[in-house]
Amino acid sequence: MNNRRSFFRRSAALGMGAFGFNSLFNQMHAADFARAEEYWNPASDNNEEYWKVIQDAYTASKSDIVILNNGGVSPSPLVVQEALDKYNRQAAQGPSYYMWRVMDKGREPLRQRLAKLAGCDAEEIAINRNATEALNTIIFGLPLQKGDEVVGTIQDYPNMIQAWKQREMRDGLVYKQLSFEFPIENDEQIVKAFEDAITPRTKILHVTHIINWVGQIMPVRKICRMAHAKGIEVVVDGAHTFGLLDYTIPELECDYFGTSLHKFLSAPVGSGMMWIKKDKIEKIWPLLCNSVPQGKDIRKFETLGTRSFCIEQAIGEAINFQEGIGNRRKQERVHFLKKYWAEQAQKIPGVKIHTSLKPEFSCAIAGVSVEGLKPEQVDSRLFKEYKIHTVGINWENIHAVRVTPHVYTKLSDLDRLLEGLEKIAKKA
Numbered sequence: 168m169n170n171r172r173s174f175f176r177r178s179a180a181l182g183m184g185a186f187g188f189n190s191l192f193n194q195m196h197a198a199d200f201a202r203a204e205e206y207w208n209p210a211s212d213n214n215e216e217y218w219k220v221i222q223d224a225y226t227a228s229k230s231d232i233v234i235l236n237n238g239g240v241s242p243s244p245l246v247v248q249e250a251l252d253k254y255n256r257q258a259a260q261g262p263s264y265y266m267w268r269v270m271d272k273g274r275e276p277l278r279q280r281l282a283k284l285a286g287c288d289a290e291e292i293a294i295n296r297n298a299t300e301a302l303n304t305i306i307f308g309l310p311l312q313k314g315d316e317v318v319g320t321i322q323d324y325p326n327m328i329q330a331w332k333q334r335e336m337r338d339g340l341v342y343k344q345l346s347f348e349f350p351i352e353n354d355e356q357i358v359k360a361f362e363d364a365i366t367p368r369t370k371i372l373h374v375t376h377i378i379n380w381v382g383q384i385m386p387v388r389k390i391c392r393m394a395h396a397k398g399i400e401v402v403v404d405g406a407h408t409f410g411l412l413d414y415t416i417p418e419l420e421c422d423y424f425g426t427s428l429h430k431f432l433s434a435p436v437g438s439g440m441m442w443i444k445k446d447k448i449e450k451i452w453p454l455l456c457n458s459v460p461q462g463k464d465i466r467k468f469e470t471l472g473t474r475s476f477c478i479e480q481a482i483g484e485a486i487n488f489q490e491g492i493g494n495r496r497k498q499e500r501v502h503f504l505k506k507y508w509a510e511q512a513q514k515i516p517g518v519k520i521h522t523s524l525k526p527e528f529s530c531a532i533a534g535v536s537v538e539g540l541k542p543e544q545v546d547s548r549l550f551k552e553y554k555i556h557t558v559g560i561n562w563e564n565i566h567a568v569r570v571t572p573h574v575y576t577k578l579s580d581l582d583r584l585l586e587g588l589e590k591i592a593k594k595a
Protein backbone atom coordinates (compact mmCIF):
# COMPACT_ATOMS: atom_id res chain seq x y z
CA MET A 168 0.00 0.00 0.00
CA ASN A 169 2.87 2.31 0.87
CA ASN A 170 4.48 1.50 -2.43
CA ARG A 171 1.26 2.25 -4.18
CA ARG A 172 0.89 5.56 -2.37
CA SER A 173 4.36 6.69 -3.31
CA PHE A 174 3.67 5.66 -6.90
CA PHE A 175 0.64 7.96 -6.92
CA ARG A 176 2.55 10.77 -5.27
CA ARG A 177 5.27 10.48 -7.89
CA SER A 178 2.86 10.40 -10.80
CA ALA A 179 0.91 13.34 -9.39
CA ALA A 180 4.14 15.28 -8.93
CA LEU A 181 5.13 14.54 -12.52
CA GLY A 182 1.70 15.70 -13.63
CA MET A 183 1.13 12.43 -15.48
CA GLY A 184 -2.24 12.30 -17.15
CA ALA A 185 -4.30 9.25 -17.97
CA PHE A 186 -2.86 8.95 -21.45
CA GLY A 187 0.87 8.80 -20.71
CA PHE A 188 2.90 5.62 -20.36
CA ASN A 189 2.68 6.06 -16.59
CA SER A 190 -1.11 6.22 -16.38
CA LEU A 191 -2.68 4.74 -13.27
CA PHE A 192 -4.17 2.07 -15.51
CA ASN A 193 -0.69 1.03 -16.63
CA GLN A 194 0.58 1.10 -13.05
CA MET A 195 -2.31 -0.92 -11.65
CA HIS A 196 -3.55 -3.17 -14.44
CA ALA A 197 -1.26 -3.49 -17.45
CA ALA A 198 0.37 -6.66 -16.11
CA ASP A 199 -2.92 -8.23 -14.91
CA PHE A 200 -4.68 -7.46 -18.16
CA ALA A 201 -1.78 -8.89 -20.18
CA ARG A 202 -1.95 -12.07 -18.08
CA ALA A 203 -5.73 -12.18 -18.46
CA GLU A 204 -5.31 -12.08 -22.23
CA GLU A 205 -3.50 -15.40 -21.99
CA TYR A 206 -6.63 -16.95 -20.48
CA TRP A 207 -8.79 -15.67 -23.31
CA ASN A 208 -10.17 -18.31 -25.64
CA PRO A 209 -12.07 -16.65 -28.50
CA ALA A 210 -13.83 -19.91 -29.32
CA SER A 211 -15.39 -20.13 -25.85
CA ASP A 212 -18.28 -18.19 -24.40
CA ASN A 213 -17.10 -19.13 -20.95
CA ASN A 214 -13.89 -17.23 -20.23
CA GLU A 215 -14.45 -17.03 -16.50
CA GLU A 216 -10.75 -16.78 -15.63
CA TYR A 217 -10.43 -13.72 -17.82
CA TRP A 218 -13.55 -12.11 -16.36
CA LYS A 219 -12.35 -12.79 -12.81
CA VAL A 220 -9.52 -10.31 -13.46
CA ILE A 221 -12.05 -7.68 -14.56
CA GLN A 222 -14.35 -8.41 -11.61
CA ASP A 223 -11.46 -8.04 -9.18
CA ALA A 224 -10.67 -4.60 -10.59
CA TYR A 225 -14.04 -3.36 -9.26
CA THR A 226 -14.47 -2.90 -5.50
CA ALA A 227 -18.24 -3.25 -6.10
CA SER A 228 -17.70 -6.93 -6.90
CA LYS A 229 -16.78 -7.45 -3.24
CA SER A 230 -19.80 -5.60 -1.84
CA ASP A 231 -22.24 -7.44 0.46
CA ILE A 232 -25.04 -6.25 -1.76
CA VAL A 233 -25.36 -7.62 -5.27
CA ILE A 234 -25.79 -4.56 -7.42
CA LEU A 235 -28.02 -5.27 -10.38
CA ASN A 236 -29.10 -1.72 -11.15
CA ASN A 237 -26.09 -0.70 -13.21
CA GLY A 238 -28.47 0.88 -15.69
CA GLY A 239 -29.12 3.66 -13.16
CA VAL A 240 -25.52 4.52 -12.49
CA SER A 241 -22.49 2.23 -12.47
CA PRO A 242 -19.63 1.91 -10.03
CA SER A 243 -16.13 2.77 -11.20
CA PRO A 244 -13.26 0.28 -11.10
CA LEU A 245 -10.68 1.00 -8.40
CA VAL A 246 -8.30 2.63 -10.89
CA VAL A 247 -10.90 5.33 -11.65
CA GLN A 248 -11.60 5.83 -7.94
CA GLU A 249 -7.86 6.23 -7.34
CA ALA A 250 -7.54 8.70 -10.21
CA LEU A 251 -10.39 10.77 -8.82
CA ASP A 252 -8.82 10.72 -5.33
CA LYS A 253 -5.49 11.75 -6.79
CA TYR A 254 -6.99 14.70 -8.66
CA ASN A 255 -9.12 15.73 -5.69
CA ARG A 256 -6.07 15.74 -3.41
CA GLN A 257 -4.12 17.70 -5.97
CA ALA A 258 -6.93 20.26 -6.42
CA ALA A 259 -7.26 20.62 -2.65
CA GLN A 260 -3.73 22.04 -2.62
CA GLY A 261 -5.08 25.07 -4.50
CA PRO A 262 -7.95 24.57 -6.93
CA SER A 263 -7.46 27.85 -8.76
CA TYR A 264 -3.98 26.71 -9.75
CA TYR A 265 -4.28 22.91 -10.02
CA MET A 266 -7.73 22.86 -11.60
CA TRP A 267 -7.58 25.92 -13.82
CA ARG A 268 -3.90 25.86 -14.81
CA VAL A 269 -2.88 22.21 -14.61
CA MET A 270 -5.92 19.95 -15.05
CA ASP A 271 -7.49 22.31 -17.56
CA LYS A 272 -4.71 21.31 -19.95
CA GLY A 273 -6.02 17.75 -19.85
CA ARG A 274 -9.33 18.61 -21.53
CA GLU A 275 -8.12 18.55 -25.13
CA PRO A 276 -6.32 15.19 -24.83
CA LEU A 277 -9.48 13.87 -23.15
CA ARG A 278 -11.63 15.18 -26.00
CA GLN A 279 -9.34 13.38 -28.46
CA ARG A 280 -9.61 10.09 -26.60
CA LEU A 281 -13.37 10.33 -26.18
CA ALA A 282 -13.60 11.03 -29.90
CA LYS A 283 -11.44 7.98 -30.65
CA LEU A 284 -13.72 5.84 -28.49
CA ALA A 285 -16.79 7.34 -30.19
CA GLY A 286 -15.19 6.98 -33.65
CA CYS A 287 -15.73 10.63 -34.51
CA ASP A 288 -13.98 13.97 -34.94
CA ALA A 289 -12.88 15.55 -31.64
CA GLU A 290 -14.34 18.85 -32.86
CA GLU A 291 -17.80 17.29 -32.51
CA ILE A 292 -17.45 16.36 -28.81
CA ALA A 293 -18.37 18.53 -25.82
CA ILE A 294 -17.58 17.23 -22.34
CA ASN A 295 -20.19 17.89 -19.69
CA ARG A 296 -21.81 16.35 -16.63
CA ASN A 297 -24.48 13.91 -17.75
CA ALA A 298 -26.91 12.87 -20.45
CA THR A 299 -29.58 15.21 -19.14
CA GLU A 300 -27.29 18.20 -19.62
CA ALA A 301 -26.20 17.02 -23.08
CA LEU A 302 -29.70 16.31 -24.37
CA ASN A 303 -31.37 19.32 -22.72
CA THR A 304 -28.73 21.50 -24.38
CA ILE A 305 -29.73 20.09 -27.75
CA ILE A 306 -33.49 20.17 -27.10
CA PHE A 307 -33.50 23.77 -25.82
CA GLY A 308 -30.84 24.84 -28.33
CA LEU A 309 -32.58 23.77 -31.55
CA PRO A 310 -33.93 26.77 -33.48
CA LEU A 311 -37.49 25.50 -33.88
CA GLN A 312 -40.56 27.62 -34.59
CA LYS A 313 -44.15 27.64 -33.37
CA GLY A 314 -46.04 24.81 -35.05
CA ASP A 315 -42.92 22.72 -35.76
CA GLU A 316 -43.46 19.10 -34.79
CA VAL A 317 -41.31 16.72 -32.79
CA VAL A 318 -41.96 12.97 -32.50
CA GLY A 319 -40.76 10.98 -29.50
CA THR A 320 -42.22 8.17 -27.40
CA ILE A 321 -43.80 7.81 -23.98
CA GLN A 322 -41.02 5.34 -23.23
CA ASP A 323 -38.28 8.01 -23.55
CA TYR A 324 -36.48 9.27 -20.45
CA PRO A 325 -38.57 11.70 -18.34
CA ASN A 326 -35.94 14.47 -18.34
CA MET A 327 -36.10 14.62 -22.13
CA ILE A 328 -39.89 14.27 -22.29
CA GLN A 329 -40.17 17.20 -19.87
CA ALA A 330 -37.72 19.29 -21.88
CA TRP A 331 -39.77 18.79 -25.05
CA LYS A 332 -42.98 19.57 -23.12
CA GLN A 333 -41.41 22.76 -21.83
CA ARG A 334 -40.58 23.78 -25.40
CA GLU A 335 -44.14 22.97 -26.35
CA MET A 336 -45.40 25.31 -23.60
CA ARG A 337 -42.92 28.11 -24.24
CA ASP A 338 -42.52 28.03 -28.00
CA GLY A 339 -45.70 26.43 -29.28
CA LEU A 340 -43.99 23.33 -30.71
CA VAL A 341 -46.17 20.30 -31.24
CA TYR A 342 -44.72 17.32 -29.34
CA LYS A 343 -46.17 13.93 -30.30
CA GLN A 344 -45.44 10.74 -28.41
CA LEU A 345 -45.68 7.23 -29.80
CA SER A 346 -46.21 4.25 -27.55
CA PHE A 347 -44.67 0.82 -28.07
CA GLU A 348 -45.49 -2.58 -26.60
CA PHE A 349 -42.02 -3.97 -25.91
CA PRO A 350 -40.40 -6.37 -26.56
CA ILE A 351 -40.43 -5.93 -30.31
CA GLU A 352 -38.28 -8.14 -32.53
CA ASN A 353 -39.04 -6.27 -35.72
CA ASP A 354 -37.13 -3.09 -36.59
CA GLU A 355 -39.42 -2.23 -39.47
CA GLN A 356 -42.43 -2.06 -37.15
CA ILE A 357 -40.64 0.60 -35.07
CA VAL A 358 -39.42 2.57 -38.09
CA LYS A 359 -42.92 2.51 -39.58
CA ALA A 360 -44.49 3.81 -36.36
CA PHE A 361 -42.17 6.84 -36.49
CA GLU A 362 -42.75 7.26 -40.21
CA ASP A 363 -46.52 7.18 -39.83
CA ALA A 364 -46.35 10.00 -37.25
CA ILE A 365 -44.49 12.34 -39.61
CA THR A 366 -46.34 15.28 -41.18
CA PRO A 367 -45.07 18.12 -43.37
CA ARG A 368 -44.42 20.09 -40.13
CA THR A 369 -42.19 17.41 -38.51
CA LYS A 370 -38.68 18.68 -37.89
CA ILE A 371 -37.21 16.32 -35.28
CA LEU A 372 -37.43 12.69 -34.18
CA HIS A 373 -36.24 11.94 -30.64
CA VAL A 374 -35.01 8.35 -30.26
CA THR A 375 -33.75 6.59 -27.13
CA HIS A 376 -31.06 4.17 -28.31
CA ILE A 377 -31.75 1.67 -25.52
CA ILE A 378 -35.06 2.11 -23.73
CA ASN A 379 -33.98 2.36 -20.11
CA TRP A 380 -37.16 0.86 -18.64
CA VAL A 381 -36.91 -2.51 -20.32
CA GLY A 382 -33.77 -2.64 -22.46
CA GLN A 383 -35.14 -2.59 -26.04
CA ILE A 384 -32.49 -1.57 -28.58
CA MET A 385 -34.09 0.85 -31.03
CA PRO A 386 -33.12 0.69 -34.72
CA VAL A 387 -31.51 4.12 -34.70
CA ARG A 388 -29.75 3.99 -38.06
CA LYS A 389 -32.86 2.77 -39.87
CA ILE A 390 -34.92 5.53 -38.27
CA CYS A 391 -32.29 8.12 -39.23
CA ARG A 392 -32.20 6.99 -42.86
CA MET A 393 -35.98 7.16 -43.10
CA ALA A 394 -36.03 10.60 -41.41
CA HIS A 395 -33.22 12.09 -43.47
CA ALA A 396 -34.93 11.05 -46.69
CA LYS A 397 -37.71 13.41 -45.56
CA GLY A 398 -35.38 16.22 -44.42
CA ILE A 399 -35.98 15.50 -40.71
CA GLU A 400 -33.22 15.50 -38.07
CA VAL A 401 -32.76 12.93 -35.30
CA VAL A 402 -31.74 13.43 -31.67
CA VAL A 403 -30.40 10.26 -30.03
CA ASP A 404 -30.35 9.55 -26.32
CA GLY A 405 -27.41 7.18 -25.97
CA ALA A 406 -27.27 7.15 -22.16
CA HIS A 407 -27.53 3.36 -22.02
CA THR A 408 -25.38 2.45 -25.00
CA PHE A 409 -22.13 4.40 -24.88
CA GLY A 410 -19.45 2.16 -23.38
CA LEU A 411 -21.75 -0.87 -23.70
CA LEU A 412 -22.61 -1.49 -27.35
CA ASP A 413 -19.85 -1.72 -29.91
CA TYR A 414 -20.62 1.15 -32.29
CA THR A 415 -19.33 4.52 -33.38
CA ILE A 416 -21.56 7.58 -33.20
CA PRO A 417 -21.25 8.35 -36.95
CA GLU A 418 -22.46 4.81 -37.71
CA LEU A 419 -25.78 5.73 -36.13
CA GLU A 420 -26.18 8.44 -38.82
CA CYS A 421 -27.96 10.72 -36.36
CA ASP A 422 -27.57 14.50 -36.06
CA TYR A 423 -27.36 14.98 -32.29
CA PHE A 424 -26.34 12.60 -29.51
CA GLY A 425 -26.01 12.78 -25.73
CA THR A 426 -24.81 10.29 -23.15
CA SER A 427 -23.71 9.92 -19.56
CA LEU A 428 -20.25 8.49 -18.98
CA HIS A 429 -21.10 7.28 -15.46
CA LYS A 430 -23.20 4.36 -16.70
CA PHE A 431 -21.50 1.67 -18.77
CA LEU A 432 -18.19 3.47 -19.26
CA SER A 433 -17.83 3.45 -15.43
CA ALA A 434 -16.42 6.99 -15.34
CA PRO A 435 -16.96 9.02 -12.14
CA VAL A 436 -20.48 10.12 -11.22
CA GLY A 437 -21.19 13.48 -12.84
CA SER A 438 -19.59 12.92 -16.25
CA GLY A 439 -21.26 13.15 -19.65
CA MET A 440 -20.72 13.91 -23.29
CA MET A 441 -22.53 15.58 -26.16
CA TRP A 442 -21.95 15.00 -29.88
CA ILE A 443 -23.23 17.27 -32.60
CA LYS A 444 -22.61 16.70 -36.30
CA LYS A 445 -20.05 19.28 -37.37
CA ASP A 446 -22.18 21.32 -39.74
CA LYS A 447 -25.00 21.61 -37.16
CA ILE A 448 -22.97 23.04 -34.28
CA GLU A 449 -23.40 26.62 -35.46
CA LYS A 450 -27.19 26.58 -35.32
CA ILE A 451 -27.54 25.10 -31.82
CA TRP A 452 -27.77 27.69 -29.05
CA PRO A 453 -25.79 26.84 -25.92
CA LEU A 454 -27.99 26.23 -22.89
CA LEU A 455 -25.59 28.21 -20.72
CA CYS A 456 -23.94 31.42 -21.84
CA ASN A 457 -21.02 31.74 -24.23
CA SER A 458 -19.33 34.75 -25.83
CA VAL A 459 -19.95 33.32 -29.32
CA PRO A 460 -23.26 31.50 -28.95
CA GLN A 461 -23.75 31.14 -32.69
CA GLY A 462 -20.18 30.03 -33.33
CA LYS A 463 -19.00 26.81 -34.90
CA ASP A 464 -16.74 25.76 -32.05
CA ILE A 465 -18.12 22.84 -30.00
CA ARG A 466 -16.42 24.33 -26.93
CA LYS A 467 -19.20 26.94 -26.77
CA PHE A 468 -21.17 24.24 -24.89
CA GLU A 469 -18.54 23.96 -22.17
CA THR A 470 -19.03 27.34 -20.47
CA LEU A 471 -20.41 25.43 -17.50
CA GLY A 472 -18.93 27.60 -14.76
CA THR A 473 -16.81 26.22 -11.98
CA ARG A 474 -17.22 22.48 -11.69
CA SER A 475 -15.04 19.49 -10.83
CA PHE A 476 -12.18 19.17 -13.29
CA CYS A 477 -11.12 16.24 -11.12
CA ILE A 478 -14.16 14.24 -12.20
CA GLU A 479 -13.54 15.25 -15.78
CA GLN A 480 -9.91 14.17 -15.74
CA ALA A 481 -10.65 10.85 -14.10
CA ILE A 482 -12.74 9.94 -17.18
CA GLY A 483 -9.39 9.24 -18.85
CA GLU A 484 -8.71 6.18 -16.70
CA ALA A 485 -12.21 4.86 -17.41
CA ILE A 486 -11.36 5.07 -21.12
CA ASN A 487 -8.09 3.19 -20.52
CA PHE A 488 -10.03 0.51 -18.65
CA GLN A 489 -12.65 0.27 -21.38
CA GLU A 490 -10.01 -0.06 -24.08
CA GLY A 491 -8.23 -2.68 -22.00
CA ILE A 492 -11.34 -4.88 -22.36
CA GLY A 493 -12.53 -3.78 -25.80
CA ASN A 494 -16.03 -2.72 -26.83
CA ARG A 495 -17.04 -5.90 -28.64
CA ARG A 496 -15.88 -8.17 -25.85
CA LYS A 497 -17.69 -6.04 -23.27
CA GLN A 498 -20.96 -5.99 -25.21
CA GLU A 499 -20.88 -9.76 -25.71
CA ARG A 500 -20.05 -10.46 -22.06
CA VAL A 501 -22.80 -8.26 -20.69
CA HIS A 502 -25.29 -9.78 -23.10
CA PHE A 503 -24.11 -13.24 -22.04
CA LEU A 504 -24.71 -12.33 -18.37
CA LYS A 505 -28.22 -11.13 -19.13
CA LYS A 506 -29.00 -14.26 -21.13
CA TYR A 507 -27.48 -16.46 -18.43
CA TRP A 508 -30.02 -15.42 -15.80
CA ALA A 509 -32.99 -14.50 -18.00
CA GLU A 510 -33.08 -17.81 -19.92
CA GLN A 511 -33.17 -19.74 -16.66
CA ALA A 512 -35.61 -17.32 -15.03
CA GLN A 513 -38.19 -17.64 -17.77
CA LYS A 514 -38.44 -21.38 -17.03
CA ILE A 515 -39.53 -20.71 -13.42
CA PRO A 516 -43.33 -21.09 -13.10
CA GLY A 517 -44.93 -17.66 -12.61
CA VAL A 518 -41.88 -15.71 -13.80
CA LYS A 519 -42.03 -13.66 -16.99
CA ILE A 520 -39.25 -11.93 -18.94
CA HIS A 521 -40.28 -8.66 -20.62
CA THR A 522 -37.28 -8.21 -22.91
CA SER A 523 -36.08 -9.93 -26.08
CA LEU A 524 -33.04 -12.10 -25.39
CA LYS A 525 -31.66 -11.71 -28.93
CA PRO A 526 -28.49 -9.62 -29.10
CA GLU A 527 -29.84 -7.36 -31.85
CA PHE A 528 -32.74 -6.26 -29.65
CA SER A 529 -31.25 -5.99 -26.15
CA CYS A 530 -27.99 -6.16 -24.22
CA ALA A 531 -27.56 -5.61 -20.46
CA ILE A 532 -31.10 -4.89 -19.30
CA ALA A 533 -33.98 -7.30 -18.91
CA GLY A 534 -37.32 -6.77 -17.21
CA VAL A 535 -38.72 -9.57 -15.06
CA SER A 536 -42.01 -10.00 -13.21
CA VAL A 537 -43.55 -12.55 -10.86
CA GLU A 538 -47.21 -13.38 -11.29
CA GLY A 539 -49.35 -11.99 -8.47
CA LEU A 540 -46.73 -9.49 -7.25
CA LYS A 541 -46.12 -5.85 -8.13
CA PRO A 542 -42.62 -4.93 -9.39
CA GLU A 543 -41.92 -2.92 -6.23
CA GLN A 544 -42.83 -5.97 -4.08
CA VAL A 545 -40.43 -8.23 -5.97
CA ASP A 546 -37.71 -5.55 -5.82
CA SER A 547 -38.21 -5.11 -2.09
CA ARG A 548 -38.13 -8.86 -1.37
CA LEU A 549 -35.02 -9.37 -3.47
CA PHE A 550 -33.33 -6.73 -1.37
CA LYS A 551 -34.61 -7.72 2.06
CA GLU A 552 -34.25 -11.47 1.66
CA TYR A 553 -31.32 -11.80 -0.76
CA LYS A 554 -29.45 -8.46 -0.57
CA ILE A 555 -29.95 -7.95 -4.27
CA HIS A 556 -30.44 -4.38 -5.46
CA THR A 557 -32.63 -3.99 -8.55
CA VAL A 558 -35.33 -1.46 -9.43
CA GLY A 559 -39.08 -1.89 -9.68
CA ILE A 560 -40.38 -0.15 -12.80
CA ASN A 561 -43.89 1.18 -13.18
CA TRP A 562 -43.71 3.51 -16.14
CA GLU A 563 -46.57 3.88 -18.61
CA ASN A 564 -47.23 0.36 -19.98
CA ILE A 565 -44.06 -1.18 -18.46
CA HIS A 566 -44.37 -3.02 -15.17
CA ALA A 567 -41.35 -5.17 -14.32
CA VAL A 568 -38.26 -5.33 -12.16
CA ARG A 569 -35.28 -4.06 -14.13
CA VAL A 570 -32.14 -6.16 -13.77
CA THR A 571 -28.89 -4.79 -15.19
CA PRO A 572 -25.59 -6.62 -14.77
CA HIS A 573 -22.23 -5.08 -15.66
CA VAL A 574 -18.79 -6.53 -16.51
CA TYR A 575 -17.96 -6.96 -12.83
CA THR A 576 -21.09 -9.08 -12.15
CA LYS A 577 -20.25 -12.65 -11.14
CA LEU A 578 -22.18 -15.72 -12.26
CA SER A 579 -22.67 -16.51 -8.57
CA ASP A 580 -24.47 -13.14 -8.18
CA LEU A 581 -26.86 -14.17 -10.92
CA ASP A 582 -27.32 -17.59 -9.33
CA ARG A 583 -28.38 -15.77 -6.15
CA LEU A 584 -30.89 -13.77 -8.20
CA LEU A 585 -32.30 -16.97 -9.72
CA GLU A 586 -32.61 -18.58 -6.30
CA GLY A 587 -34.42 -15.47 -5.05
CA LEU A 588 -36.81 -15.36 -8.00
CA GLU A 589 -37.59 -19.04 -7.64
CA LYS A 590 -38.40 -18.78 -3.94
CA ILE A 591 -40.36 -15.54 -4.33
CA ALA A 592 -42.41 -17.05 -7.19
CA LYS A 593 -43.13 -20.16 -5.12
CA LYS A 594 -44.49 -18.10 -2.20
CA ALA A 595 -46.40 -15.59 -4.35
Ligand SMILES: Cc1ncc(COP(=O)(O)O)c(C=O)c1O
Binds near residue numbers: 297406
Ligand atom coordinates in the same frame (compact mmCIF):
# COMPACT_ATOMS: atom_id res chain seq x y z
C1 LIG B 1 -32.40 6.70 -21.40
C2 LIG B 1 -31.81 7.66 -20.42
N1 LIG B 1 -31.51 8.89 -20.82
C3 LIG B 1 -30.99 9.80 -19.99
C4 LIG B 1 -30.75 9.50 -18.68
C5 LIG B 1 -30.24 10.57 -17.78
O1 LIG B 1 -28.97 10.30 -17.38
P1 LIG B 1 -28.28 11.31 -16.33
O2 LIG B 1 -29.04 11.15 -15.04
O3 LIG B 1 -26.89 10.82 -16.24
O4 LIG B 1 -28.40 12.67 -16.88
C6 LIG B 1 -31.04 8.24 -18.19
C7 LIG B 1 -30.77 7.89 -16.79
O5 LIG B 1 -31.00 6.82 -16.31
C8 LIG B 1 -31.59 7.29 -19.09
O6 LIG B 1 -31.91 6.08 -18.66
